[in-house]
Amino acid sequence: MTWSTLEDTRRIAAELRLPSRAFIDGAPAAARSGALFETLNPATGAVLATLPLCGADEVDRAVAAARRSFRDGVWSRATPERRKEVLLRLAGLIRAAAPRLAVMESLESGKPVSDCLKEIGGEVPDFFQWYGEAIDKSYGDVAPTGDAACALIMREPIGVVGAVLPWNFPLLMAAWKLAPALAAGCSVVVKPAEETSLTTLALAELAIEAGLPEGVLNVVTGPGETTGRLIGQHGDIDAVSFTGSTEVGRLFLQYAGSSNLKTVGLEMGGKSPFIVLDDAELTPELIDHAVTAAFWNAGQNCSANMRQIVPRRLQDEYLARIVDRLQSLAPGDPLDPATGMGPMISAGHRRRVQAHLERGRAEGARLVHAGRVDPALAAGSYLAPVVFGDLTAGMSIAREEIFGPVLGTLPVDGMDEALAVANGTEYGLHATVFTRDIDRALHFARRLSCGTVAVNGFTEGDVKTPFGGWGKSGSLARDKGREAMAQYQQVKTVWIGLKTPVDRRAGGAA
Structure with missing residues (x-):
């Protein structure tokens, strides 16, 4: 998929319908306070869009919707085949919308449109497809025991996930986090960077079109020091995945410590x-x-x-x-x-x-x-x-x-x-x-x-290989690969005590 001319991209830009609201419980949502912030086109300095500055009310509503959908099981307990079907459909919708989404992302991030199209037409849908296809191929384990017990090791969705995104690869980073979290059966509240919110909001609308139940994916918009902090401190979010600076990553560890000790996955800075x-x-x-x-x-x-x-x-x-x-x-x-x-x-x-x-x-x-x-x-x-x-x-x-x-x-x-x-x-x-x-x-x-x-070549690998850092670059959590799903799952042991069966015909032990 390639562009032809600058006139092509400008024509698409002129026809774009840019999102103007957050996305909560399956529908666009304004901030009840009426607070707004502007996102600028970095190539021109002009105002590109005005979006709700989501505060405690909107974050609470988004988390409540995610918790309800998770508890009700409309996604968390859906069959693997059903979740796979939805994510594969979403991958197809992203591919079909790639030219529009690429121009939108180029306008809000300043990234070259050809790079945006390569990512959004290829890598982003590939993530939803890969994790969608992995859903019904992820198995638990049976631990070795004697005849007196059966021990099952099960992996279950961790619950409500907060995903906090950076501005440098807006939709790609959304896919890195949302695809494995949704594949695991979690419900998600995502906060895109305030500089680059538009394509994540557009993705949420495509997810509903693909059949994702209402409340499973929510997008709250606003700056990190307000909206992001509220996600980090929220007592009903079970895990947070954050990509951004080391300075802000430290804050998310503090937020977890001062709230409910939620799991925190960090992918932060580098000096590679x-x-x-x-x-x-x-x-x-x-x-x-x-x-x-x-x-x-x-x-x-x-x-x-x-x-x-x-x-x-x-x-x-x-x-x-x-x-x-x-x-x-x-x-x-x-x-x-x-x-x-x-x-x-x-x-x-x-x-x-x-x-x-x-x-x-x-x-x-x-x-x-x-x-x-x-x-x-x-x-x-x-x-x-x-x-x-x-x-x-x-x-x-x-x-x-x-x-x-x-x-x-x-x-x-x-x-x-x-x-x-x-x-x-x-x-x-x-x-x-x-x-x-x-x-x-x-x-x-x-x-x-x-x-x-x-x-012998600069690369970060692909969807199959885990990505994350050591030291001040990150935590044990990883994006990409099978390892990414692990940060959105809990491990449960089920130990079943067994009695030696009696052979009733012989009246003795079998």
Whole structure:
């Protein structure tokens, strides 16, 4: 599925019906207080939509609807075949609506529309399909016992789930959480990021069309410090899955501790290394992966490999090839199918990234390349790619998550130093290693302290592989794979005591 022209996407944008309400108990809902907030188009700075700022009343209503639907069993006790049917139908509806949803997401997030279409036309429905097909293939266990007992190990839905989403991959992150939670039989209250609420609201309407019972999926809109906090503190939510910053992840642990000790799954920040060992060839493919690792989604990616560790003798050649490759990666209109990089999510976030860059220069990082933003884009929150060389491990831009279009090289001497620098971080989400030696690849994969290691290509895996972090990047919970469903399930043991049966015909023991 591809776009043809900018005129095509602009025509779809002009015809869009943007959501304007939250979604509670199967229907659009306003905030009873009348409070509203605006979501902006980061490419133009213009107001895109006005949405309800959901407070305690709306969160309570959403949680009550989710609890009622869970308790009544309309979804939690539906047959596996029924839940599978609904999720497969939802996957088909998402595919059919993908062009409209992709344009909507591009408008609200600033992501290039081609990237949005790839995700929403492919990955998002694939998640609902994969977990839908997994429902009737997930088994419990029978523990080994003697003849005097039978022990069953059963997995049941955990109950009402709160899902709190980030703004960088709006509908994809919704699918990462909603597909396994719904497949497990849970009811969900989801809060999208206040910057990017529209496609999640549109997804809720498609879910009802697919046959999901009312109350099973609810969407409350508003900022994290109000609406998100209310979800974290709510005493009738059984589990929360959060993707976002480490700072806010800490708050959700506090919210759980001060309320009902709900289960909390966290996928947070990162400072992921891209490691080029001295036997690797600086091929065009390697350089493409290096650029993608740092600049995909304008660097607004928790697993971005901005911290690139290269042999000292190769650093200058490596940087020259990176800069040459960047000539074809200029920021542009996100609705243009030819655009490879959009704006930052907001003017405020752009200022935060710029502050990191200024601090890096002040600390002695060598500025190798600073791209240019077309003056015609001045109304938007654009920032061109920036490349630094000669970073040291102690520099703030080598330690702190920047979340912007920045690449910096840390030159090293030898494999041991490369590994030490790579692990010299409090984060542990992702790493990429380039080498032609499989022994070296496995050596690094086993010793890198992170949740995902990609070898000879930047990737986060696919729906089948779990994704999550170590250290300040996350908790034991995982998105994706069979492991994702585990955070939305409870384990129950049923121990059945058995008596030795009597053979009544013989009048004795069998």
